Amino acid sequence: MKRSDVLIIGAGPTGLVLALWLSKLGIKVRILDKTATSGTTSRALAVQARTLELYRQLGLTDAIVNNGHKMPAVNLWVRGKQAARVPFEAIGKDLTPYSFLEIFPQDQHERLLIERLQAFGVSVERQTELKTFVDNGTHLTAVLSGANGHEETCEAFYLAGCDGARSTVRKTLEVGFTGGTYQQVFYVADVEAEGQAVNGELHVDLDDADFLAVFPMAGNGRARLIGTVRDNRAEQADTLQFEDVSSRAIEHLKVKVNKVNWFSTYHVHHRVAAHFRRGRVFLLGDAAHVHSPAGGQGMNTGIGDAINLAWKLAVVLKGNASDNLLDTYETERIGFARQLVATTDRVFSFATADGPIANLVRTRVAPLLIPSVMALDGVREWLFRTVSQITLNYRGMPLSSGGAGDVHGGDRLPWAWDGDHDNFDSLANACWQIHVYGIAHEGLVSWCALRGLPLYVFDWKPVHQAAGLTRNAFYLLRPDTYVALVEASDDASVLDRYFAERKIQPRML
Structure with a gap:
């Protein structure tokens, strides 16, 4: 029977960072994923400043910064005109070494993490699925199913569920996952394009048209479009092609799409698990919380979960603290997850709400207020601190x-x-x-x-x-x-x- 200190289910960024951190600290891990290969496409793009700061511990920061794209500013558009520009570098230059938003697609991110993990002699066990597990009090027993259907029983001291929004680990624990699903259908398209909004910065359309954000990517003219489909076309989301998407918002941002390299549609949920720990089992990343893509927070929050839990597991497994230390993982992370879901929900609802009042606010009120508000240094700094996650803290909690x-x-x-x-x-x-x-x-x-x-x-x-x-x-x-x-x-x-x-x-x- 194979034994490990920590059994990690799911090899997305959250699971990989957890495995990498634990391996660096000398903890024996197994990490498995039911997919045959790592992702070749991705929705997550943004690596926030706080993640880059924490990644210095893993020697990852330079590789990401050197191979990604530094996004220096975000631009807000209304009625086909640029309403405000918020430059990150000027705001954050005295707050962090990384006063920008780093664009580094999730598929590249995962490949980098896998490469670094292999240097510790750990490989992702592909086409391997968790079937069941039992918490025996002093350890866990889990049943795994391999690619050929062969079942294996293994043991570990702890189990980490990093297996996404449809988490088998969370469902097995019967932990609640309250929240909802946005009615809008989203699309994501990697394109080669040109125009004023394809200049290496982020551009967001706040209009009565479909919501659209244009994210820059490394390479001349490459961009990621993230938008919504609001009308009856949303009912055929599974068969939609890029040509079926409304062009109004794209035209408002003056984007000329020359080639579509990848296109997909999806629904977005906003949910938080009732608990992040049950006995010897933990929930991290999308298995614990999902929310709108507003602000590029999702992947970074999952990575934050992994780093928070990793050192605590290492301390306990090495006998330098009691198991009670692990309770602080949920205490510290669940409050932030709830706050994040509530905040991104408000931002996203403002940007995508339908109706005459919502359209009036976005197209009439917002163009008047946004430039004035964003001109205030305090507002700009608050926005940068929040989006970059450098303001996240654990004040008033047991370890503080x-x-x-x-x-x-x-x-x-x-x-x-x-x-x-x-x-x-x-x-x-x-x-x-x-x-x-x-x-x-x-x-x-x-x-x-x-x-x-x-x-x-x-x-x-x-x-x-x-x-x-x-x-x-x-x-x-x-x-x-x-x-x-x-x-x-x-x-x-x-x-x-x-x-x-x-x-x-x-x-x-």
Whole structure:
């Protein structure tokens, strides 16, 4: 009987990132998928700034940035005219090393993850399907079915359901998946095109025509069109071709399509699972939450799930924490998923709602308000922080404690770069670590040396104050780079209390 530490069901980006993170930390995994090959087409395009920050731990960031397309701005159109342009680079240049939206299609993304995973000696087991599983309390027993119908029984300490919106894992657990389905039928088309809206930036039509977004892709004139089909043609969604799609919105954005490389239609759901953990089983990605494509959040949120869970599984499996640590996965991720579904639902409903009032708001009110609102620095920064996911935090949750200045336990560590030193460089190490900006007190230095925890001390500079950091305070960082504890005093004993209360041993992973 094959045994592993973690059995991962589903080899999309979420499952692959989980497998890669765990493998890097020395955890034995199996990852399987019922498909014969990885995807050759994709709907997910956007890799947000926060994902690129976290990917530094896996050595993936440079490969994605160098092989994708940096999208510097989003443009909103109404009645065939550009109503507003929001440049990401100008807004985010002091907030993150990645002040842009990276376009890197999911099929390329998956191939990169699979390649890196193979370097750890782990391959995706294709045409292999989970049939049943039993949680025995101390481990799991699962029955798998291979390509030839041969059944295999295997064991694992934990099981991760990364198997999509129709998750077998979630259905087996009988976990609720409340929400609904948007009535609109969506289409997605990869095209070769030209025109004002094919300039390397994102363009969105807010009009009484069908909703349309034009995403740039790497390569001259390549673009991804995502739109809706609202009229009675939606009833024949399965047989629709690109030629059947309304051209009104395409004409409004002044796009001339020269060639269609790929076309598909689909429905979009908005749902969140009632629980993300049951015993030794976890739900991640689309198995736990699905929502509209507004803001390019879906794939990034699933990757965030994987990184949040991976280090906790590694700590527990290595005996450095009790199983209770794993409860914080649901606590930290389910609230964000619910908020995300609600937010994207509101945005999407505004952009696609039918009716005279909705059309009036989009075509008359929005053109007057959007340019004025987007001209405000605070609004532009809020929008960038939200879409890029750098504002996501775990404040007030069990693993978060303390605060000083603008930074509290549970926050993403603010980025600070003075032209020579980047405080994110040390975050490539997936471990507990401590940062001090200013002077590290002797007691803290001794505490870190005794326990073998890395201590990084940065000379205090104006960029640290501008980022919201506090001089001489110390910041305990989790292995996933979020701030666990902030302490403004020189009392290192708060670290002992922090770990003791949570039954965690602060050891290197």
